[in-house]
Amino acid sequence: xxxxxxxxxxxxxxxxxxxxxxxxxxxxxxxxxxxxxxxxxxxxxxxxxxxxxxxxxxxxxxxxxxxxxxxxxxxxxxxxxxxxxxxxxxxxxxxxxxxxxxxxxxxxxxxxxxxxxxxxxxxxxxxxxxxxxxxxxxxxxxxxxxxxxxxxxxxxxxxxxxx
Amino acid sequence: xxxxxxxxxxxxxxxxxxxxxxxxxxxxxxxxxxxxxxxxxxxxxxxxxxxxxxxxxxxxxxxxxxxxxxxxxxxxxxxxxxxxxxxxxxxxxxxxxxxxxxxxxxxxxxxxxxxxxxxxxxxxxxxxxxxxxxxxxxxxxxxxxxxxxxxxxxxxxxxxxxxxxxxxxxxxxxxxxxxxxxxxxxxxxxxxxxxxxxxxxxxxxxxxxxxxxxxxxxxxxxxxxxxxxxxxxxxxxxxxxxxxxxxxxxxxxxxxxxxxxxxxxxxxxxxxxxxxxxxxxxxxxxxxxxxxxxxxxxxxxxxxxxxxxxxxxxxxxxxxxxxxxxxxxxxxxxxxxxxxxxxxxxxxxxxxxxxxxxxxxxxxxxxxxxxxxxxxxxxxxxxxxxxxxxxxxxxxxxxxxxxxxxxxxxxxxxxxxxxxxxx
Numbered sequence: 189x190x191x192x193x194x195x196x197x198x199x200x201x202x203x204x205x206x207x208x209x210x211x212x213x214x215x216x217x218x219x220x221x222x223x224x225x226x227x228x229x230x231x232x233x234x235x236x237x238x239x240x241x242x243x244x245x246x247x248x249x250x251x252x253x254x255x256x257x258x259x260x261x262x263x264x265x266x267x268x269x270x271x272x273x274x275x276x277x278x279x280x281x282x283x284x285x286x287x288x289x290x291x292x293x294x295x296x297x298x299x300x301x302x303x304x305x306x307x308x309x310x311x312x313x314x315x316x317x318x319x320x321x322x323x324x325x326x327x328x329x330x331x332x333x334x335x336x337x338x339x340x341x342x343x344x345x346x347x348x349x350x351x
Numbered sequence: 352x353x354x355x356x357x358x359x360x361x362x363x364x365x366x367x368x369x370x371x372x373x374x375x376x377x378x379x380x381x382x383x384x385x386x387x388x389x390x391x392x393x394x395x396x397x398x399x400x401x402x403x404x405x406x407x408x409x410x411x412x413x414x415x416x417x418x419x420x421x422x423x424x425x426x427x428x429x430x431x432x433x434x435x436x437x438x439x440x441x442x443x444x445x446x447x448x449x450x451x452x453x454x455x456x457x458x459x460x461x462x463x464x465x466x467x468x469x470x471x472x473x474x475x476x477x478x479x480x481x482x483x484x485x486x487x488x489x490x491x492x493x494x495x496x497x498x499x500x501x502x503x504x505x506x507x508x509x510x511x512x513x514x515x516x517x518x519x520x521x522x523x524x525x526x527x528x529x530x531x532x533x534x535x536x537x538x539x540x541x542x543x544x545x546x547x548x549x550x551x552x553x554x555x556x557x558x559x560x561x562x563x564x565x566x567x568x569x570x571x572x573x574x575x576x577x578x579x580x581x582x583x584x585x586x587x588x589x590x591x592x593x594x595x596x597x598x599x600x601x602x603x604x605x606x607x608x609x610x611x612x613x614x615x616x617x618x619x620x621x622x623x624x625x626x627x628x629x630x631x632x633x634x635x636x637x638x639x640x641x642x643x644x645x646x647x648x649x650x651x652x653x654x655x656x657x658x659x660x661x662x663x664x665x666x667x668x669x670x671x672x673x674x675x676x677x678x679x680x681x682x683x684x685x686x687x688x689x690x691x692x693x694x695x696x697x698x699x700x701x702x703x704x705x706x707x708x709x710x711x712x713x714x715x716x717x718x719x720x721x722x723x724x725x726x727x728x729x730x731x732x733x734x735x736x737x738x739x740x741x742x743x744x745x746x747x748x749x750x751x752x753x754x755x756x757x758x759x760x761x762x763x764x765x766x767x768x769x770x771x772x773x774x
Contacts, residue, residue: 200539200540200628202734202736202737204715204716204734204736204737204738204739205736205737205738208716208738209388209715209716209717209739210716210717210721212388213388213418213422213423213425213426213429214425215388215391215392215395215429227737227738227743228737246540247539247540247543247573250539250540250573251475251734251736252474252475252715252734253389253472253473253474253475253477253489253490253491254388254389254491255389255392255473255491255492255493256388256392259392273540273543275540275543275573276543276544276573276575277475277489277490277491277570280490280491280494281490281491281492281493281494284491284493284494284497285493329375331375331505332375340493341493341494341497342396342397342399342400342402342493342496342497342500343400345400345497345500345501346400346401346402349501
């Protein structure tokens with residue numbers, strides 16, 4: 189479960205604005221968090237509180253393969269990203285590091301910046317408490333559910349390797 | 352139902368007779384790649400998980416190409432971490448300053464990528480090797496760590512878009528114009544989660560360098576990979592480079608495609624992408640005269656020998672315009688050397704260009720050509736997102752080497768054909 193204030197952005201939020209390359213030389217979560225969303229919303233890093241929610245439009249996380257992008261959002265304190273769709277490398281990276289993402293075009297379009305939203309990760313239900321509307325995110329395939337349940341790809345693989 | 356080239360490669364590496372779009376599979380990897388930005392994150396997570404072995408010291412490539420020669424202490428520390436890891440596991444293919452080139456030009460040149468391979472790389476432009484008829488795709492650092500530890504990874508089998516090429520390219524039109532045109536047609540998420548399968552009689556006329564450029568930017572349409580059929584030009588390219596068995600795959604005649612796009616190469620014009628999305632395309636005649644302060648000719652997209660030749664042809668006997676910085680970056684040491692032997696370096700330097708050792712540098716706003724607010728560059732790189740080459744108020748226009756060179760001479764966006772005619 190997560191409940192927080194939404195920070196809403198448009199379509200094609202790319203990894204260069206999520207975490208600009210000039211900060212990739214210091215890949216600690218704390219350093220990345222300081223500059224998260226800097227080139228699209230310089231106020232984000234100081235305004236975001238633990239449990240808040242990032243909302244994007246279509247093709248969220250397009251561009252580079254830098255895992256630093258979901259790492260930065262996770263380290264900033266955000267609980268999850270809701271978007272209409274995700275670029276595929278960002279999608280993989282978020283799942284692989286155990287950071288929740290929800291694909292839901294209706295919610296991504298309707299939710300406004302500043303709305304208070306509650307998300308149930310096990311059912312995929314998204315409730316915009318500000319407007320009273322409820323949305324249903326797409327379910328993950330069971331295999332991906334397993335990765336998420338282990339907290340990411342490597343813990344999942346290690347558990348399997350260790351039998 | 353038949354399979355696409357991509358689906359056949361995935362099926363084979365998963366030990367399956369057939370797969371279909373949407374299947375989740377686990378498949379064996381022929382090569383795992385990382386660079387100086389992504390590898391350190393992979394190493395940290397590899398160690399944290401408690402892995403103590405790599406799957407194959409000959410099937411991992413670590414290419415220190417982004418911030419090198421190191422631009423600051425922090426990037427030097429990242430390279431150090433990568434070198435120590437390579438030493439710890441006796442990784443064969445570590446490319447460091449002096450031998451390093453831009454990864455996606457370097458690995459095919461060194462023969463590490465072959466037709467039919469399944470390759471993952473912690474760099475989004477890993478899709479470049481589709482030019483050789485391989486399945487290759489960009490992943491993140493955790494996937495790289497998993498690949499290094501296990502020699503396999505999970506994949507969702509992609510549906511496909513068939514891109515049929517007809518005709519032949521006209522003078523001053525190149526592979527870059529083909530891919531920019533395609534991205535303009537289908538959009539930056541037009542091929543999301545899908546493969547781009549290039550087919551048609553037009554393929555034969557494309558040089559390998561053109562094919563590398565086209566496959567390289569498949570990611571800019573959101574694609575998982577881009578792939579070309581293997582033909583005589585492919586075999587000629589890999590002969591003397593690839594010294595191991597490889598498999599040539601062909602799409603089944605009844606392969607299923609979600610969509611088909613036809614591009615007539617005869618009618619393509621030099622094409623550019625205006626800020627701030629690669630899909631924001633215009634033909635050069637629509638945007639001539641837009642002022643620039645910088646031109647960059649290089650990158651994993653366009654730093655190969657034919658790109659340098661195309662730029663040099665324009666720059667020979669001419670001067671870079673006053674107020675424009677033109678930066679030329681050969682993608683590998685071998686390309687650098689060949690360009691020297693062909694006299695291209697003399698042309699660049701006499702024209703007033705700065706020539707750099709191979710590096711990704713300016714493409715991602717890392718170093719070697721970062722811009723301040725209010726500046727605009729025409730570049731042969733692959734992304735023109737906000738802040739990509741520096742300040743959030745700087746701008747990047749994507750173009751071919753010929754257009755970038757002509758624009759450097761004119762001081763504004765310029766059609767190379769018109770420059771040649773003195774217009």
